Amino acid sequence: MKSEIIRRGLAAVMAVAVGATAAPGIAAGYPDKPITLVFPWSTGSGIDAVTRVFAQKLGDELGQPVVVLSKPGSASTIGATYVQRAAPDGYTLLIGDGGTFAVTNSLRQTPVFDAVNDFTPVSLLVKTPYFVLTNAESPVNSLSDFVSRAKAEPESIAYGNVGVGSLAHLATEDFAVKAGIKLTAVPYKGSGEVLSALLGNHIQFSYTGGALTHIRSGKVKGLAVTSAQRIAAAPELPTVREATGVDSVAEAWWAIVAPRGTPEPIVQRLNAAIGKVAAQPDLQAQFADWGFVFGASTPEQVTTRIQAETARWKQVIQVAGVPPID
Template identity: 40%
Template structure:
């Protein structure tokens, strides 16, 4: 009997040590970072910057897998079915993880229970952009044209519920105009059509390089201050259009049940890359405001954003048809 008790004690002690041992060896193989949006948009740019920096921090390959569709829900559904060992991570976004639960009757995941918040990354303001050859020089020109011909103008987005869609609906609400929404499968394809002149306008968080390159024109920034990347572009508030604050946020999440020791290790690697590595600079270069922090801080922010987006969705009347 005493031998049995000793054996059980050894087994229990070994089990208790498993998370620590796993954290010491983690990652012991390549890590997949699921980006639930197509290549070419802001989310993809953020995801690839994160993957490159974590590869340098871990000494193991971190690769991006774009799993787009249903406003980010398809990739997120696949993510929550992954093993909770830290070898599959998610680029969590305000669209998928804060807006979608209020836009879709069924997302295929619980916005809180199915995730382990790991690390916040950045917030990027939305910018109203038009083709470089557009006659619109200001948001007030857009408003005047929309009032003259209700429903004729069209704005694009990366899909129902993403930040570009909600920004467009918020603009319609505060300006009291009727503009048609054209959803795309990702912001990249929509932005391509703006650059090509096939789409008249859109709100976007990944347009800064194209604005600086002269491929599109920025009319206003949907933030409480101007962007240092485009300091000559005013905020909506400066132009007398009140209530136009819209941004996109990004973070790293793990599946529910991921060992705390692994979460802590990934969080430390992300924060290191943000503060002293290349990641902070790469994010700033695409117009992001870096937001480092602990897993608990990201969790509190995430829950607060779920509540904020619930109110925003109700205000704009945006829903999934």
């Protein structure tokens, strides 16, 4: 009996030792083939452009291509569940936003996944306020004008979002409730589709992240930004609070995660590579010109952000009376 205990103890010690020596080897050999970065929305948006530029730079840093795979639908849950079910080997990653990680499942009676426990956090990536938009031909020239029109014509104005349960959906509802207006929501599979609908006058209003290039081109009219302060890239746009007196602040943010169980050395390798890419001044300047703030983080900061945002938007759901989506 005593010899059996000793044997098991030695086996356990050897297993720990093997694991400790194998872990650095995992990172040393990674990656040795292309990595797939799942983009859970339709293409053609500002964040789509950011993701593709970032993926190319990350691939350069890692020595293997990072291929962006668009899997839109169901407010990003189709792409997210695809990654959730992927092998935890570091070759399938997800870029998700606040809606993916903090809002969508808060609106479900039966959550599709647990954003904290079903994924391995890697790094925060970019953030931007939402740009409050209307059609270029609209007679509305300010957000206060828009609120007045919406109050005079309840539920006659349609707004687009990137899916029921998206952060843009909840942020718009938060504003509408506080402004005392009623709008009609129209869900799409990505902000590219929302912008197309706005250009075609199928909708008259939207909260869209990364829309600065479209505002500058004159294709849409920017009324405000949802940040607490004006942004350097578009100082002419007032905040929602400045424009209307409504205290409604929201920030679009995106993070990179991997499937649950991804080895720590791989997570560290990815995190370090993202940090190097995020530190490139030319890339920071390019993204800033598009209205995005680019910056990496620790994996722990991703978890903290998800938990804080989940608590905040659950409260908004209750106050706004947003119904469940299942």
